[in-house]
Amino acid sequence: MAKRMITQETFDAAVRENMEEFEMDPDEALKDAVEQFESQGVNLNCIIQAVPPVSSDGKQEPTHEVLKVLNSLCIVKDSASVQDVEADLKRFTELCSLELAQRYLAAQKDAYPVILSYCKKGVEEQEAVCTALSALAALTNGQPDLLNAEGQQFLLNILKKYKAESSNRQDLVKAGILPLLTGAIKQHGESAQIVKEATAALKVMTFDDDVRVAFGQAHEHAKMIVLENNGLKVLIGAAKAHLDNTSVLSELCATLSHLAVRNEFCQDICDLGGLKLIMTLLAEGYEKAELIRQLIVIAMNRHMNNSAVCEQGCACLSVLALRKPENCIVIMENGGALAAVQAMRTHTNSINVQKQACMLMRNLVGRLSNLSQPILDLGAEELINQYLKTHQDCGDVGKAALRDLGCHVELRELWTGKHGSLTQ
Structure with missing residues (x-):
C-alpha cells in the first residue's frame, strides 16, 4: 500500500505545535512529530526532519535555509549576473547536496526555472556556467522530471560549446550526450577542468536514473559508454595525462570503477594498463x-x-x-x-x-x-x-x-x- 505524503509546511507546523502547545523542547518536539507521522503511514523521505528555524526575536520563521537562499536568488534574478550571486548559488548547491528532502522542497518552490535562468546567463563564461550547472545538477539529482526539454537542449548546447558538463540521464543519453562527453575528454584532454567535469558527468550517467523506481538504465548506460564510446581507453588515457592532479585522478578512477560492471570490462581495464596505473599512483602518492x-x-x-x-x-x-x-x-x-x-x-x-x-x-x-x-x-x-x-x-x-x-x-x-x- 502506498504511503501518504505531507507537505513540509504540515510537518513544520506539527513540530511548532509540539513546542508551543505542549511545551516540548525542540529535539523532543521533532522526535515526536516524526514518530506520529510515521505511525500514520506517512512517507517522510522528502521532508526535512529538522526543527523550524527561530529568528532573533524568538519567533518561528516560515522557511528553511534552502528556501531563504532560493528567495535571495529569485529577488535579483532579472538583474544580477552569475558572478553577483556566486556565493548564493554555491550555498544552494551545498544544501541540495545534503539530502533529497532539501532539493525536493526547493523544487516544490519552483527552484528549477530560477536556476536554469542563471545557467543561461552564464553561458558565455565557463567558470560562471559551471557554477550554475553545479546548482542545477544538485537540484535535479534524483528528480529527473525537473529537467524538461528546454533544460535538456540547453545542456546539449553547452556540451557542443564547451564539451564539458552534463546532469541527467535517460533523455540526455538518447539525445546523444555520451559521445559528446567522451569526445570532450579526447578533444580537450589537456584541460584538467574539462576532463574532471566531463568525467564526473559520465559517472553520473551510470547512477540509477530515478531513485523512485526499482530498475533504471544505469547498467545499460555503463555498457554504452564502454562498448559504443570507447570509454575505458579514453579515461585511462586521460589519467596518464594528469598524473600530477589528484583531484582529476580521483574522479577518473571513481568513474572507471562505475564502468567496470562486467568481467570483460575488468579485464579490459587491466589490458589497457589501468591496474598498473593505479598501482603506480598509489606507490607515488599513497598518503593522499x-x-x-x-x-x-x-x-x-x-x-x-x-x-x-x-x-x-x-x-x-x-x-x-x-x-x-x-x-x-x-x-x-x-x-x-x-x-x-x-x-x-x-x-x-x-x-x-x-x-x-x-x-x-x-x-x-x-x-x-x-x-x-x-x-x-x-x-x-x-x-x-x-x-x-x-x-x-x-x-x-x-x-x-x-x-x-x-x-x-x-x-x-x-x-x-x-x-x-x-x-x-
Whole structure:
C-alpha cells in the first residue's frame, strides 16, 4: 500500500505545535512529530526532519535555509549576473547536496526555472556556467522530471560549446550526450577542468536514473559508454595525462570503477594498463586519502571474482597501511578489511590472495591493536586457519597474522644452534 505524503509546511507546523502547545523542547518536539507521522503511514523521505528555524526575536520563521537562499536568488534574478550571486548559488548547491528532502522542497518552490535562468546567463563564461550547472545538477539529482526539454537542449548546447558538463540521464543519453562527453575528454584532454567535469558527468550517467523506481538504465548506460564510446581507453588515457592532479585522478578512477560492471570490462581495464596505473599512483602518492578512498576498496568490491584484482588490491592496501596509522583508519572506515576477508573467502585456492590479505591484516593492527577485534569480528581467524591447512608450505605469513591479531597460534621453533655443532 502506498504511503501518504505531507507537505513540509504540515510537518513544520506539527513540530511548532509540539513546542508551543505542549511545551516540548525542540529535539523532543521533532522526535515526536516524526514518530506520529510515521505511525500514520506517512512517507517522510522528502521532508526535512529538522526543527523550524527561530529568528532573533524568538519567533518561528516560515522557511528553511534552502528556501531563504532560493528567495535571495529569485529577488535579483532579472538583474544580477552569475558572478553577483556566486556565493548564493554555491550555498544552494551545498544544501541540495545534503539530502533529497532539501532539493525536493526547493523544487516544490519552483527552484528549477530560477536556476536554469542563471545557467543561461552564464553561458558565455565557463567558470560562471559551471557554477550554475553545479546548482542545477544538485537540484535535479534524483528528480529527473525537473529537467524538461528546454533544460535538456540547453545542456546539449553547452556540451557542443564547451564539451564539458552534463546532469541527467535517460533523455540526455538518447539525445546523444555520451559521445559528446567522451569526445570532450579526447578533444580537450589537456584541460584538467574539462576532463574532471566531463568525467564526473559520465559517472553520473551510470547512477540509477530515478531513485523512485526499482530498475533504471544505469547498467545499460555503463555498457554504452564502454562498448559504443570507447570509454575505458579514453579515461585511462586521460589519467596518464594528469598524473600530477589528484583531484582529476580521483574522479577518473571513481568513474572507471562505475564502468567496470562486467568481467570483460575488468579485464579490459587491466589490458589497457589501468591496474598498473593505479598501482603506480598509489606507490607515488599513497598518503593522499582522496585517492585511497576512490581506488582500491571500490575496485576490489566490484571485481571480487577476479583474483588478480584482489591480490593487487590487498597488496596495495598493505603498503598503504605499513607504519601509517592514519592510513589504517581510512582503510578500515572504507571497508578495506572487509574486502580483504571477502577476497580470502572467495579465492580459497589462491595462495597469493591469501598471503596478501594476511599481510594487510598484520599491517592494519601493527600500530593500532584496537583494530584487531573489528577484523576478527569479520571472521578473519577462521579464514586464516583454513589458509594454513590448505597451504601448509606457506604458513609463516598466516601464523604471523594470527599472532598480531591476538589469536592463539602454535609457532614451531626453528633450529637455534644449540645441542650440536656444524662440521665440515
